[in-house]
Amino acid sequence: MNFSETNIAEYSNQGFTRIDAVFDASEVAEMQAAFNRLYAKSEAVANTLTESDGRVSAASENSLFTFQRNSEQDPWNLRHIAWVGGAEATLRTFGQDRRLLKIAQQLLGSDSMNHLINQAHYKKPGSAIAFDWHQDIQFRGIANGGFDDLRGDGSYVQLLLALDDTTEESGPLKFIPKSNRLGYLEPPLEQHKQIDFDSAVAPLLKSGDVVAFGPYTIHGSQANLSKQSRRVFINGFAYPGSDLKSHSLEGEGELLSV
Secondary structure (H helix, E strand, O other): OOOOHHHHHHHHHHOEEEEOOOOOHHHHHHHHHHHHHHHHHHHHHHOOOOOOOEEEEEEEOOEEEEEEEOOOOOOOEEEEEEOHHHOOHHHHHHHOOHHHHHHHHHHHOOOEEEEEEEEEEOOOOOOOOOEEEEOHHHHHOOOOOOEOOOOOOOOEEEEEEEOOOOOHHHOOOEEOOOHHHHOOOOOOHHHOOOOOHHHOEOOOOOOOOEEEEOOOOOEEEOOOOOOOOOOEEEEEEEOOOOEOOOOOOOOOOEEEEO
């Protein structure tokens, strides 16, 4: 892993930065195997759902499985799994790997941090799973007292690890450069004329690469139109004292030290 002052400057200036080859092929294979086991568990969880359509979440084994479908005739598609380390200890261990914590340490300016997000995204071909333009600060609860930006720069960093090589067709995450400078914007973001959506860029990651981005950085992704899955493992870390939410899953929000 080569994380440098250049990455820190890039993160500050444009809201995201790419770090290549953070994990090697054997480590990625371990995480892929854990993702496969979780996907098998998700199919059993989907069989318990009683809703006809829409988006629905169900807790199982200290993880939260979220599905969506457009009609009762469609199959349930797995959208993501929150706090995957509850059901798969391997993913909690990798999510708290020293390499990730060192990146978070440099970007948060703190030797300790709260581990808020430990999440699996699958985006299988044909699933129509997409994520509208958004800021993660919205989901931290900045508008309703759930989060306090103590540092003034977001006080939170999200690290997305690619478990598959991404392509333009596989629905990669796209970022609006320098949108981190706009601060919190009330959704829907499409109403804000100062956002240059045409400037969006999609870092095409290789498996084992990481992209770090802040909570004000506007990002989103489209459906996977390729023939391969686009699996990503996301971990989010908050500056101590910023997270004011209560958490329902055991281990969420754990205070970690580098």
